[in-house]
Amino acid sequence: MKTTDNTILITGGATGIGLELAKEFVAKNNTVIICGRREAKLSEAKKILPQVITYQCDISDIHQRRKLFEFCTQEHPDINILVNNAGIQREINFLNGEADYLSGDSEIAINFEACIHLISLFVPYFSKRSEAAIVNVTSGLGIVPLHITPVYCATKAGLHSFSVSLRSQLQNTSIKVFELIPPIVDTELDRGARDRRGQKDKGIKPEIVSKEALKGLSNDQLEMPVGIVKLLQIGSRIAPSLFLKIINKKVATP
């Protein structure tokens, strides 16, 4: 996949991994659109990266997703890459029942449903382009789940499975389906909970993830495990319960 002269939508591109991806893509002469809910974060990103196009929206809302698609295809008809990066992570204890589960935004709506719906909007459009890509950002926690964030892990495992099916479905088209699988990354994702539980491992810098992603895209590496995720992929097949114990001890206990 060429990594220059594309037009790219990065959901959740105003912060963290999304912003670092935006910087890498802009540096390589791509047109980059980023979206997110917080106008202030989009403005901050625009100050750091004036070339970026910002669009405020909440991708958990089906109508806002359709408007986002219309904006991208009408205002930037050359669009040929969708990066499904926006995500949230919540600690949910099912012993606390429905109240805990429903006390925050829906990870299923943001991390899973939104990605699939955006893909359903963009795929017919992308199929007419000579080269296009979908990049789904999953997580090492989709391979080895963490008991304190059970829904988050399930959305990432689900998005992994969906990426495998979609890749096969689109194999005779111009659209490539990539999956970027980061380990723990030092971003604001669930930062409050991480600090509360005194998590020592702050994770790798988001710029390491974005650099690996650009390398993977240019090499047509459709599954892009980053850092320790390479070990997780192998280890979880050989000794699944051992890796489950290691990850839960490492992350969930201070």
Ligand SMILES: NC(=O)c1ccc[n+]([C@@H]2O[C@H](COP(=O)([O-])OP(=O)(O)OC[C@H]3O[C@@H](n4cnc5c(N)ncnc54)[C@H](OP(=O)(O)O)[C@@H]3O)[C@@H](O)[C@H]2O)c1
């Ligand atoms: N950090 C990690 O350890 C880690 C590890 C593996 C995978 N990942 C994945 O990497 C991706 C990026 O996360 P990050 O670590 O870079 O964290 P982040 O800095 O919190 O980025 C998440 C972005 O998603 C946006 N977002 C969330 N809900 C949204 C919604 N409903 N509509 C539109 N935008 C929304 C947020 O902006 P607004 O709040 O302004 O909407 C934010 O810019 C996520 O999919 C995450 O699951 C992260």
